[in-house]
Amino acid sequence: MTTGTDQYEYADEASLLKALAEATDALAAGDVTYVVMGGIASGIWGRPRWTRDIDVFVRLEDAARALEVLDTAGFETRVEQQHWLSKAEKHGVVVDVISRSHNDILLDDQMLQRSSTVVFKGLQLPVLAPEDVLVMKAVAASEDTFRYWYDALGIIGRTELDWTYLIARSRQAGVRRVLALLLFAQSLDILVPSAAIRALAALVVEPPGPGPAVVERAHAEVRS
Numbered sequence: 250m251t252t253g254t255d256q257y258e259y260a261d262e263a264s265l266l267k268a269l270a271e272a273t274d275a276l277a278a279g280d281v282t283y284v285v286m287g288g289i290a291s292g293i294w295g296r297p298r299w300t301r302d303i304d305v306f307v308r309l310e311d312a313a314r315a316l317e318v319l320d321t322a323g324f325e326t327r328v329e330q331q332h333w334l335s336k337a338e339k340h341g342v343v344v345d346v347i348s349r350s351h352n353d354i355l356l357d358d359q360m361l362q363r364s365s366t367v368v369f370k371g372l373q374l375p376v377l378a379p380e381d382v383l384v385m386k387a388v389a390a391s392e393d394t395f396r397y398w399y400d401a402l403g404i405i406g407r408t409e410l411d412w413t414y415l416i417a418r419s420r421q422a423g424v425r426r427v428l429a430l431l432l433f434a435q436s437l438d439i440l441v442p443s444a445a446i447r448a449l450a451a452l453v454v455e456p457p458g459p460g461p462a463v464v465e466r467a468h469a470e471v472r473s
Contacts, residue, residue: 259299259301260299260301260302260341261341262370264340264341265342266370266371266372267340268303268339268340268344269303269342269372269374270372271322271323271324271339272305272322272324273285273305273372273374274322275318275319275322276305276307276315276318276319278318279314279318279321281307281314281315281318282307282308282311282356282361283305283307283311284305284306284360284361284376284377285303285304285305285306285369286305286347286377286381286385287300287302287303287304287345288300288301288304289303289304289374290304290377290379290382291382291386291400291404293367294379294382294383294403294404294407294408295379295402295403295404295406295407296400298400301343302342302343303343303344304344304345305345305346305347306348306350306356306360306377307346307348308348308355308356309348309349309355309356311348312335312346312348315335315346316335316337316346319337319344319346323339324338324339324344325337325338325339326338332348332349333347333348333349333350334347334348335348350388350389351385351388351389351422351423352422353422354384354385354388354422360377360378360381363378363381363414364376364377364378365378378414379408380410380414380415380418381418382400382401383401383404383405383410383415383427383430384415384419384422384423384427385422386398386404387427387429388422388423388426388427390426401430402430402433402434402437402439405431406439412442412444412445412448415427415445416445416449419449420452424449424453425453427449428446428453431445431449432446
């Protein structure tokens with residue numbers, strides 16, 4: 250099915266859920282650490298929406314193992330981009346196995362600690378934290394994927410965010426893009442703490458290599 254001007258194709262719900270259950274069961278049985286990200290995570294934390302595929306985020310060193318266990322589970326697998334993306338397909342649904350996101354974002358221990366187990370359509374899934382999803386969507390948004398920007402806005406408007414953590418992640422992955430997103434959110438009357446805007450702006454306007462003092466001042470503004 251297609252809709253809108255970008256001809257975005259949505260997956261059949263029954264097929265997507267079947268592929269999701271089989272993929273996550275296979276990864277868990279294969280002892281592959283992963284979290285769900287992408288459109289499913291956006292729909293959980295932000296505005297409800299459906300998707301055409303499944304995105305799982307794995308450690309860089311686990312990418313080959315993830316593809317191997319999915320292949321054993323009956324998925325048709327292939328390496329799409331050697332350093333960040335593989336694909337597995339079953340029931341007409343594609344699972345993107347992502348080991349590196351835009352701006353060199355990798356799955357790390359802090360992301361895993363902040364992830365949550367969420368029930369989605371009757372399935373228990375480990376889902377990336379909303380702050381991490383927001384940053385990824387903001388830095389990956391482009392003319393061809395403008396829905397990412399609005400996915401991120403949906404998260405801001407519907408989820409209680411840890412602004413200190415968001416600032417820290419933004420500083421690592423794309424502080425200017427996240428600052429632009431938050432300013433745009435304010436222009437739409439989505440509530441964003443002004444302290445978060447000031448904290449990110451401080452990281453942009455300070456001289457290169459701001460050091461701990463500037464970062465701590467920014468975090469203190471958000472916490473106050």
